[in-house]
Amino acid sequence: MTATLYPQPSPEAARKRRDLAPDVQAAFESFGRQLFADGAxxxxxxxxxxxxxxxxxxxxxxxxxxxxxxxxxxxxxxxxxxxxxxxxxxxxxxxxxxxxxxxxxxxxxx
Missing domain, CATH: 1.20.1290.10 (AhpD-like)
Known part of the structure; x- marks a missing residue:
């Protein structure tokens, strides 16, 4: 992604999101893994x-x-x-x- 309008994803931003709401972040990641796995x-x-x-x-x-x-x-x-x-x-x-x-x-x- 080369646009400068949006900040580039970074480990620091990911860490901050996780630190601010660790349980929600873990639930969101689990949801995504389950959702994008093979199913129907x-x-x-x-x-x-x-x-x-x-x-x-x-x-x-x-x-x-x-x-x-x-x-x-x-x-x-x-x-x-x-x-x-x-x-x-x-x-x-x-x-x-x-x-x-x-x-x-x-x-x-x-």
Whole structure:
């Protein structure tokens, strides 16, 4: 991650998070290990979902970390890009679908 807008991940920041809430940090790490293990969905599919969601939530740390994890789980660059395109369509589709709220809110008696 080369952007300067966000601080670079560091061992110091990780240690500080752990020091500030050790039990919560341990629970979060355990949750992540369990969640991303093979289950009804394999680890690669879960990581592809994570990459897509990371793009929708626009988390640069998640994008970088889950891209690497997806590749480690066997995802190809083409699969990763397709996951991002699915996320992009879903995000654009939501804006389009929500136009129904705007249309319903239009006043005929301006």
């Amino acid at each position: 969905l394999d680890a690669k599919t879960k990581q592809l979902i994570a990459v897509a969601v990371a793009h929708v939530t626009q988390c640069p740390y998640c994008i970088a970390g889950h891209t690497k994890a997806a590749q480690h789980a066997g995802a190809t660059a083409q699969e990763l890009m397709e996951a991002v395109w699915v996320a992009a369509e879903m995000r654009a589709g939501a804006a389009y679908a929500h136009a129904a709220i705007m249309i319903a809110s239009l006043s005929e008696d301006r």
